Amino acid sequence: MDQHGLALSGASQAIRHYDQAIDELLHFRIEVDAETGAALEADPDFPMGNVLSxxxxxxxxxxxxxxxxxxxxxxxxxxxxHAALLPRERxxxxxxxxLLDGDxxxxxxxxxxxxxxxxxxALALAVGHQIDFFTGDARSLRDRIGGALNSWHDDDRHYGHVLGMYAFGLEEAGHYDRSEDVGLRAVELNQRDVWGIHAVVHTYEMQGRFGEGLRYMDTRVDDWSKDTFFNVHNWWHYSLYALEAADVPRALAIYDAVLAGGQSSMELLDAAALLWRLYLEDDVQHERWTALASMWPTLVDEPFYAFNDMHAVMSFVGAGRIADAEKLIATREAYVASPVPGVSNVAMTSRVGLPVCRALVAYGKRDYPAVVDLLYPIRHRVNEFGGSHAQRDAVQKTLLxxxxxxxxxxxxRVLVSERINVRPCSPFNWLKQASLxxxxxxxxxxxxxxxxxxxxVRQA
Structure with missing residues (x-):
């Protein structure tokens, strides 16, 4: 039995490492790799160890x-x-x-x-939750966890982590009051639940409560910024709050200290998303863009996830490497022209990824009418290529x-009115009203x- 009372087959030592690996995964700690490796070293054919890997x-x-x-x-x-595996393992x-087949x-x-x-x-919940995030399915982000929640209890080791996932699903589905309550409860149960902290941070972001967001993150900085591979993303959220507060120097200081050192796609896209918000305000940051753009080519040399492609194109455009952006777009056009059946990323690229990438290039060329023509028809289905509302807001801000x-x-006028009436306490929204x-x-x-x-800003 594993730590949550589920039957599994394998050597007892492998199962102990597997249980610890699940704990590390739920805490977003890099040690998950080592514990998974230790489980497979103890039993190379341990089914759930191979699944987790x-x-x-x-x-x-x-x-x-x-x-x-x-x-x-x-x-x-x-x-x-295969027939000898337990039903859950199969x-x-x-x-x-x-997932390996791209579906x-x-x-x-x-x-x-x-x-x-x-x-x-817990593994099925955590991985399913991430897949819902990658596909932008807000309803499933909420209900996949909500449907299992009554089977967990306060004294369960990972109950708080399940609550943290649920809080994020509630936020993405628009239940902000409930997501705040659940997220705060999750972090109360486990102060280092970085996903639960992240859910609260998202809730404040979506409500425009940037002052509260900064104070919340400040009081818990040691809990979310250390010993986790999720710290870069949470620093990105901190930077968004700083931008809303008109504190560009603070946002850039965070960029240079944390975001600029990213290596993975998940880290690089946060860096691109921050710089792009400045780019839209004619704050070009050419040196930072140049360094960032140099990191992307090997990561997007073949199609895999359209959401990453968008941020690579942002980086190329920001660095003035329009030809590289157009080359990436051309490879994706060829990819969707000869699709592999059952690969989710094909439709994600065709329906959202390509229009967004073309719009970013058009923006870099100052062809603003083309940007509108490309983005306005898809603005209500940008979620189809994944990410969160906060991340996809870069697309909406580009359109605006x-x-x-x-x-x-x-x-x-329509776009500004929509934004102000959803988040009337956002300085950004009022500045766009002023610009209009x-x-x-x-x-x-x-x-x-x-x-x-x-x-x-003063009130916050």
């Missing part, structure tokens, strides 16, 4: 890691008798194989079936800025909007 290789969203995971898992499957093998959606569905039968399977610069004032008013010649309204933005 494959999941880890796929959740980085990098093609090189996926290739290695495929090779290792194929060798494992070639050595074992189900995980099938879910892993679907995010089928893998998520298979993991949901595991959760229905085994709601205390393009409507202003192309003179599409009616569309700009200036462009249509209403100086009084522009002044009032700017004063409102300044007042919100």
């Amino acid at each position: 494959a999941y880890l290789g796929l959740l980085t969203t990098e093609s090189a890691d996926a290739h290695q995971a495929r090779e290792r898992f194929a060798a494992f499957r070639g050595r074992i008798d 189900a995980h093998v099938e879910a892993v194989q679907a 995010f959606h089928t893998s998520g569905e298979l993991l949901q079936r595991i959760t229905e039968e085994h709601p205390r399977d 800025e393009a409507t202003l610069r192309s003179g599409r004032h009616d569309l700009a 008013a200036e462009r249509i010649g209403d100086s009084a309204a522009a002044t009032a909007a700017r004063l409102r933005a300044e007042e919100l």
Whole structure:
């Protein structure tokens, strides 16, 4: 039995390492790799150890890691008798194989079936939760965890982590009051639950409560910024709060201290997303872009995850490497022209990834009407290529800025009105209201909007 009372086959020493690996995974600690390796060293054919190893290789969203995971898992499957596995183990093998084959959606569905039968399977919940994130499925981010939650209890070792996942799902589904309460409870149970902290941070971001967000992160900085491979992303959130507070020097100091040192796709996209928000305000940061753009080519040399492609294109455009951005787009156009059946990323690239990447290049060329034409038709389905609302807001901000610069004032009015009425305490939204008013010649309204933005910063 594992730590959550589920049957599994394997050497007892391997199971002990597996239990610890799950704990490290839920804490987003790099030690998950070592514990998984130790489990497989103790028992090379330990089914759940091989399953976990494959999941880890796929959740980085990098093609090189996926290739290695495929090779290792194929060798494992070639050595074992599939029929001899326990039913839950067989189900995980099938879910892993679907993910290895590039079918995010089928893998998520298979993991949901595991959760229905085994709601205390922490690995099925955690991996399914990440797949929902990669596919931008807010409803499933909420309900996959919510449907299992009643099978967990306050005295369970990882109950707080399950609550943290649920809090993030609630936030992405728009239940902000509930997500804040659940997230705070998760962190109360485990102060180093970085995903739970992250859920609270997202909640404040989506409500425009940037002052509270900064104070919350300040009081818990040691809990979310140390001994975790998730610290870069949480520093990115801190930077978003700083930008909302009009504190660009602080955001850039964080960039230089933390974000600029990223190596993985997940870290590099945070760096690109921060610099792009400055780029939209004509704060070009060319040296930082140049260094960042140099990190991307080997990570996107083949199609794997359209969300990463967008941030690579941001980096190329920011660095003035338009030809490299267009080359990446050309490879993705060829990719969707000859699709491999069942690969989720094909539709993600075709329906969202390519239009967004083309729009970013158009923005870099100052062809703002083209940006609007590309982004406005897809603005309500950008979630289809993954990420969170906060991350995808870079696309929405690009569209808004393009409507202003192309003179599409009616569309700009709609977009600004939407933003202000969802987050009336956001200085950014009021500054865009001021920009729109200036462009249509209403100086009084522009002044009032700017004063409102300044007042919100002071209040926060």
